[in-house]
Amino acid sequence: MLGLFKKKSSVMLGIDISSTSVKLLELSRNGDQYRVESYAVEPLPPNAVVEKNINELEAVGESIKKVLAKSRSSLKNAAVAVAGSAVITKTLEMDASLSDEEMENQISVEADQYIPYPLDEVALDFEVVGLSPNNPERAEVLVAASRKENVDNREAALNIGGLTAKVVDVEAYAMERAYELIETQLQLDDDEPLVAIVDLGATMTTLSVLEKGRTIYTREQIFGGRQLTDEIQHRYGMSPEEAGLAKKTGELPDDYEPEVLEPFRDAAVQQVSRSLQFFYSASHYNDVDCIVLAGGAASTIGLAERITQKIGTPCVLANPFANMSVAGKVNASALTNDAPAMMIACGLAMRSFD
Secondary structure: OOOOOOOOOOOOEEEEEOOOEEEEEEEEEEOOEEEEEEEEEEEOOOOOEEOOEEOOHHHHHHHHHHHHHHHOOOOOEEEEEEOHHHEEEEEEEEEOOOOHHHHHHHHHHHHHHOOOOOHHHEEEEEEEEEEOOOOOOEEEEEEEEEEHHHHHHHHHHHHHOOOEEEEEEEHHHHHHHHHHHHHHHHOOOOOOOEEEEEEEOOOEEEEEEEEOOEEEEEEEEEOOOHHHHHHHHHHHOOOHHHHHHHHHHOOOOOOHHHHHHHHHHHHHHHHHHHHHHHHHHHOOOOOOOEEEEEOHHHHOOOHHHHHHHHHOOOEEEOOOOOOOEEOOOOOHHHHHHHHHHHHHHHHHHHHHHO
């Protein structure tokens, strides 16, 4: 089975493998209070991961080894995630009296009806969501399936880096879990707000819409912060590393904002608007109460304000660490800068406390 929903007993690292970096996070918890014990980010070589698929296993494994050393964490177990686009989910109704083993057997028998791959190429998992609202003798069971290579590659990369994958989650569920930490910051009047989380990565933008804290819609599209980095690189004759650093520090010529940053912000707003339009046309909603901006490109100067202004919906930057304490060895200012990009790592680290 996939390990998506398995119960944990020990604390695990959250390891988020994106297209440009590996992010590591270790949390501890005392009552309701979380504390950041260790954190680190390590860049990946170009094209080691393309559109959420691991291309170069050794390179990703080496980056995991480096991020682990940088974090100075002593943990060896980790939770990692596959992209939502790599997972098929389906909710089935089953007899509520069945044991886990009986459910697993029945799902294995019926799985070929709704999974378009040969079953020997698929990793499967399931979780009982609750009893059916229409019939208390039936249970609603969420089944998740991903091609084994997606899961195996992530487990293998962690092994190369000196870690053991205890959980393979789905990015959308990790994001949903981290949303618990930011919900109170949004100060929304509505008891049951509809919130759009836009995860703006280097090459992919993922929209997740949450109702009552549960994901009801996700959509990925190819667009991200790398477009801005590439433009800086070409216009000012920089290496990719120099362009990435200049983008963060803002130390660029005077024409940077009007000629380069402004068009990128407009393109990003257009992508967010388009993603929301797809959601509205696929549902009975025509508005969301708030947009939360996450991912590495979320911190682009003036982007959240521009989205609020153009779309007319309040837009805030995600900070899952706002109410957490931080261990002495953690660089608190770097953590704050990286906060919007750490949502998935945060949701994965929270799997320790299920």
